[in-house]
Amino acid sequence: MSNSTEEYLEALYSLRRETEPVSTSALSKRLNIAPASVTEMMHKLAEKGYVKYSPYHGVTLTSKGYRSAEKMTRKHRLLERFLHDVLKIGNDKVHKEACEMEHALSDETARAMCQALESPDSCPDDGQLIPACDLGFSSCEECRKWGQDNPEKISKRKSSVVSMSDLKENQEGLISFIRGDNNVLRRLLDLGLTPDTKIKVCRVSPLKGPVEIACRGSRLALGDEIARNVFVEKVAN
Template sequence: MAENKISENIEEYLEVLYRNGSNKEQVSTTQISNELGIAPGSVTQMLKKLEKLGYIDYTPYKGATLTDEGMKIAQKITRKHRILEKFLIDVLKVKEENVHSQACEMEHALSDEAERALCAMLNNPDLCPDNNIIPACNFDFDSCRQCYSQNDFDQIVNRQFNLLSISELTSTTEGIVSFIRGNSDLLDAIAELEITIGSQLKFEYTEIPTGNYYPVIVDDNELNIPLEMANNIFIRI
């Protein structure tokens, strides 16, 4: 599962873009500059570089959106960061004010194998301590059950497309259910709603739901998906 090493600087930029535009919304140069504490001119130069690398689409004076390749990298590093935050607080009992900076330092060095082990130890968490969604892993599994059944990490292959959970959607979106996260009880509860791998799901955006349910259409059936499930049902985008 060897991959080309991507610089920490590039990962930080892509992480900011994902944090502010996970559903491929445009993120302004000013917003990136403010979050990273870097001069706007330097941000602009980096965005041009990222566009040449194929990680973003950049519009001068407006901002940038992630490409599919950029999204893949951004989700991976964001996932590692948020799982590490969960581990640092829940297991190591690190002070909350120190967690973000320590996770930033550790995320770039965390191997995929160690990430998978942390996920299993933490029982497939869906939220980081700040209640932000932990992205799905990029391993080619339909569910966590499949992950548990594969003991040899070297036999695991990467998924070739990106995913978003229902609760991450911020515009009208259609996609195929391609991964369902969680323990056996949650997986069984989702199956009882007749939501399975391959189901066609549509989210019609009017405004981001403020309650505990997400209204969706699954295989022509209108459903109100509880937030806990919405965090763990992922569609291919």
Template sequence: MAEKISDNIEEYLEVLYRNGSNGDQVSTTTLSNELGIAPGSVTQMLKKLENLGYIEYTPYKGAKLTDEGMQIAQKITRKHRILEKFLMDVLKVKEENIHQQACEMEHTLSDEAERAICTMLNNPDLCPDNNVIPACNFDFDSCHDCYSQKDFDQVMNRKFNLLSISELTSNAEGTISFIRGSSELLDEIADKGIKVGHHLIYEFNENRMGPNYLVTIDDNELDISLEMANNIFIRI
């Protein structure tokens, strides 16, 4: 059984992911402000996280997640954002209370319960704050595979990390490795000829107009919707 990671460490990794999911360094000041912890204490924790192999830390500059740290950060962020969606849409908790409630629940939510909530909510892509919910870490190509799987104890976890197209904040390219969504959305994506295993190139444009994304997939330039961009994940 994997060793339990402390809630405190998960909180640090979650903030690092929220501010640097695309490999950007996150400053000590940002961590201090978001966590409400003195800069000196933050620096001590960053040194600990580096020793654990979860981050790369550069004094006076900041920290960024390693692959191992990214896996943990994505998992806890996914649970937090799915819980927020569940609390708002199903339990009708007041909007101003859902973030703190999700913070308290995320560390104890089992993987089994997370899967059940995801299925009940029909594989949501956004939390109430319109932040992308990270992909699950099962070694599936799409949610179709998840629907047909009865024994999750037999499912392998991915050995690499994913980001959705809409999370990319700089030029990037990689292999499409997971496509999420309802049967209808999966069919729409398939109708565009987009499949797992295709090579994708995204040229970041901070002045992009409108909700759509322009990508190149196996030498074909395609215009895809924001919803598709939220649910097509590339290996990073």
């Protein structure tokens, strides 16, 4: 995958909306590239199966494209964290630096970086969520435990996951992965958020407040810093 493909996918990832396609003009503005070149690139990406493109309507990521885009975004934001937290690079510079470095970052190094930074959940400059990894773990503890394994051997997640904080009211999901330390994990397990448990978001509060979910017949309020680290497989309803 070329660097520019990766940049396009990342842009599409951050511009994506639930239902509407992304317009090529928005994309061209974001990447600061002429609309003609964007259109040309979209045809190429569509050929490779990363996006669905219908002229005059816009672009949507295919599930293959979504996964690649999410992975790139994850690497980008992990790098920002690393540059900021470990190397103490200023917030004004981390984005540009990460943009350059992300294309060279291997999956293995990204995983090691995530472990070393203790599974960070947001990037330092604008607080955006770092997406979950695509490894088939249900908690970070597993990743730490089976950390010596050859990364090629670790199975990947079967379907993509979204953060609970990105769900809308009345959306449902199956608990797939809980990021973070064991204390939070254990408390959530005790309350019934075990892998594959169905949850429904009942209420999303404004200003990054907590979400209210229904789980095993009970209702729980989870603060944003908890909810954004609970990843679910969306259930169509």
